[in-house]
Amino acid sequence: MGVMVLSTPLAALLGAGTAFGLVLLAVGLSRRDGGPADSAADLDAEPWWSRLTASRGPVDRRRVALCLAVGVVVGAVTRWPVAAGLAAAGAWMLPAIIGPDRDHARRVARIEAIATWTEALRDNLSAAAGLEQAITASAIESPEPIREEVARLAVRLQRSWRLPDALRGLADELADPTADLAVAGLVMAARGSAGQLGDVLGELAASARAKVASRQRIAAARKRNRTSARVIVGATLAMAGMLALLNRGYLALFDTPTGQLVLLAAGCCFTLAFAWLGRLMRDRDASRILAGAAVPDESRTVPT
Template sequence: MGVMALSVPLAALLGAGTACGLLMVAWGLSRRDAGPVDSDAGLDRPSWLSRFASGREPVDRRRLALCLAVGVVVGVVTRWPVAAALSAAGAWMLPQVIGPDRDHDRRVARIEAIAAWTEALRDNLSGAAGLEQAITATAIESPEPIREEVTRLAGRLQRGWRAPDALRAFAAELADPTADLVVAGLVMAARGSAGQLGDVLGELAASARAKVASRQRVAAARKRNRTSARVIVGATLAMAGLLAVLNRGYLTPFDTATGQLVLLAAGGCFAAAFAWLGRLMRDRDTARILAGVAAPPEPEAVRT
């Protein structure tokens, strides 16, 4: 009994130290360098960890702190380290599976913005304006989801960038298959193959709006999966909570090391199932036709 009483504060101390360590690791991964590494200045090359972190989105520190707090609370209440780890991981993963699909909403809003901008560009071209003048004119009232990218595109053209280079940089920033189709047509027009560019832009805009409608139908079908996931998660958490409150003795076998291994196996099965469900509900967009395009460097004539 004395060993058990000693292990409780020790486990709480170790859990708090682990939480602080994870928080510091996540904070380090979420940092961004102030500028590019100057290889000519004798600076070291970035480590593999920094290169790995540079390709990932910044960590939401408030969300991470909340997940760690959930893990610590569960660990203190249950005295099960596996339950603490599983609860922290669940608090991080489950909102993406059972919560609202905000990523879908952002994608749909961007595609709608691309369609609206394409139509505006077509209308300006039909008014006998040149391609660069039409792009500059549409930048003033471009849709909010792509306004920043369109404004940078117009700024590059005004600073003397070649239209194909500026358009390729624009496609690299948007990183969207629908935008790639529009940019491909504009690049061909900038190289002197305009042809029926207005008609092409109109068809691309109609195709983008049809894609939005298709995505909305897919999202409506996925709502049933999210509802099923919410029911499963709610029933599981409710059962575990009621057992912990009303019949603690039923959970006594989990106090042993073997019980923790069984809990880890069960939690791993649930985690794998929800990860699979989240992958099934993730948007899989068509391949980009300009995926290998990177933003070209600024022309030497503009760097004065």
């Protein structure tokens, strides 16, 4: 079988096309609405490959552009279309695996903010004339991670929304199991089942802080996995770079179509392994009890 020789422009073009296709495939598999309508049954019905690469956030166009740029550069340097596609896929996946766990930090900050807000709401109940007044007062100095959501809740109440509907809107925006518990207690209180609401809010705040401590312990254990992933990625990239610079002839077999297929098979094995590792390192919250609880707009205001 003859050697496949590609010119630099053709290699760049093929690399860009391959990288663009793989990035679109990754985005298509990982793109999820992340809305409140997602339920445990819906997740169980998803294909295994969709759950493997599930992503909660919206697609970052700059990130996609960066992945494509990496693919084009690698394709132009190596003249291997498969290497270009694998480089683009790696640029998409690896930051979440070997980089800092920013998603964990955001989740922990939000849970702590929910605990602080429920404590403030409990304290305001003793001085306020009612639950709505206590919520409005708590919005003034609510914690930063949930300040916008609580402020919108206060605005809804000022616009004469029914209190249970406004609270469900808050749960819909926060989209957090811990927030659902607090909102469920407030909804019950709004329907006349207040009981010992202050004590319930205090217990919810304590539970939220215990959850934060548990997440911190889990994050400390996951640091070892991230360190191992960094070592593997670093050693693999360093070895490939040294071979490409110091002994290009050793890699000449990859210039053939058969070599490209072998490279694709090896790259797919690495991709699946890192995707699985990323799935293991993701936080898994309990199912939300108020998922999809938001009501239509026409039923939210108090009738006159």
